[in-house]
Amino acid sequence: MRMIWVAAALGTGLMAGTPLAAEAPGTTYIHAGRLLDQPGREPRGPSTIVIRDGKIAEVRDGYATPESDAKTIDLKDSFVLPGLIDMHVHLSVDDNLLRSRLEGSGRDVEDIFVIAQGNARKTLEAGFTTVRDLGGDGRTTGTLRDAINSGVIVGPTVIPAGTMISVTGGHGGVNGLNRTLTHAVAAERTNICDGPDSCAGAVRAQISLGAEVIKFAATGGVRSNVAGGLGKQMSDAEMKSVIDTAHSFGRKVTAHAHGKEGIDAALRAGVDSIEHGSFIDDETVKLFKASNAALVPTAVAPIAALDQARRGDAPGPQLAKAEEAAAAHAASMARAIKGNVRVLFGTDSGVAPHGDNAREFALMVKAGMTPAQAIKAATLDSAAELGRPIGAILPGREADIIAVGGDPLADVTRLEKVDFVMRRGVVHKADGKRQPFPPE
Ligand SMILES: [Zn+2]
Structure with a gap:
């Protein structure tokens, strides 16, 4: 009843x-x-x-x-x-890359919801009772959050970011499709922006779709179908606009960032956390400390992405980027830990397999954290960042x-x-x- x-x-x-x-x-x-x-x-x-x-x-x-x-x-x-708390998942992303590439163009939002529902249950049963969903269809993750909280379906508590804010041609843009599909997909997207005003609008659009946190792409990414590398993609003014707009709505902001220039610029602009952080040097560590921003390393992701690219599951442009990110990531993470940067737990599941989230712990310990610190990062510290009684x-x-x-x-x-x-x-x-x- x-x-x-x-x-x-x-x-x-x-x-x-x-x-x-x-x-x-x-x-x-x-x-x-x-x-x-x-x-x-x-x-x-x-x-x-x-x-x-x-x-x-x-x-x-x-x-x-x-x-x-x-x-x-x-x-x-x-x-x-x-x-446990995972600060970086994509519940609506099929972790079988090859299957999702083959079937993706036939999937509608209802199909994606069903995929997300399955991934949510797997994640909960792996011990993760709360996740921050850092990118997917905004309606899908919002509906998923509400359906779980209402007891209609089983899953973790979801804190959705809506869709990742990106510049045209950037990591969250519409890339690699033919002209007709590019126009059709771009017309539906609420996350693509160019220039500070446009980027403020994209943030407000995510909030209106239910985003509780905002994520933007400061740099290129491994999984985008552009051979543009992992460097800075968004201008300083665009980043500042995204961050200030989100903060004015009481939302925290996290930046997808691999290349150092992009990480540093996001930190200078006042971002609350950095995802991935593949290229971190001593200057970057200082910037983290100065603003008390957190790093969410997602160490399982570059390993998974490189495996997929080497197997041939990913499109051509991704392999070089996957090699580059995976080669640099572990040393950057170790440098951040040694420099006492605030590290939170996140996996980028969706890239890495859903339900295997806890494999991140061993990599955190390998990079220099004690098991006690890694567990605290995945519980008390992530709870504090989310401001939730968990x-x-x-x-x-x-x-x-x-x-x-x-x-x-x-x-x-x-x-x-x-x-x-x-x-x-x-x-x-x-x-x-x-x-x-x-x-x-
Ligand atoms: Zn991600």
Whole structure:
């Protein structure tokens, strides 16, 4: 009955009303063998988490006896921690590049929504209870966010950026199509801009389509079908206009940036974070520190993009760029970590496979972070950047909770196999298995 009502509401585009099955009513006790309630601090021993109406109510030492009407979840053999946050995914992007190239021109927005729905569930079941979607069709990610929050479909909390702002011919532009298709596609696009005023308009268009964060392409990218390299593409004045406009609407701004000139210009213009950051030198590190901007390295992405390009799945112009980015990325990431740049967790899933998000942890540790720092980046620190009550198991926060076997603080790859996933108090995975939704 309730589900039918929500489905009807979806059709109108109105997602008003109280969240239904996405949040669990009632009280649940979790008995946790070890509990990393506040990433960055030492984990606790045997503990009890009390959850009421989808939120953390209390954390107690030892295994407390539940109230008579409460459910109990036994995770005494597990390591329990907050749900993970991925700051850079593309849920509506098919991670099978060859298939998407073959079928892409036949797909409509409805087809893309179905792809996004599948990717959302995979991502949640991998332990990622919140994601920032940094580019796709604005309506698709907005509708996906609302449908998940209303309990119509299963997925993580989505913070959408709408479509990435780009200059004509840039990384988010319409490139490599014939003349007829270029005109047709460009006519529908709201993200392409040239000149500061035009770029302010593109930002406002994303916001009007539901963007909660703004992303722009400061430089070229591996996946665009132009042989233009990875250098700066947007002018200083355009970047400043994008950033100031987004800030005036209370939105944070993140920049896709590979080449140093583009990263530096975005940092000077006041951007809140940089995605990828493939070419970072000591001067760039200083600029990061001066503005306290964050780096979202997405280390799995250049590796995945290079694999695809070498296999021949990507169009010709991409191979040289993929080689260039992959060769420089690891050293730049290590330099940023050594220089104490604020690093957040992000994967660029869509380029890398959806559901394999946790593979990023091992690369963060390889680049110089401790497992504890990498986990904090994917929980508490990303939560702070998003300004959301998630990322820690503390009273008042969302009951977004996962569990793994072993100790991820000793071996961070333990997070690649998540056994238990709860989002807003609803259990979506237990003993490594998908749980019925809505819960029985
Ligand atoms: Zn991306």
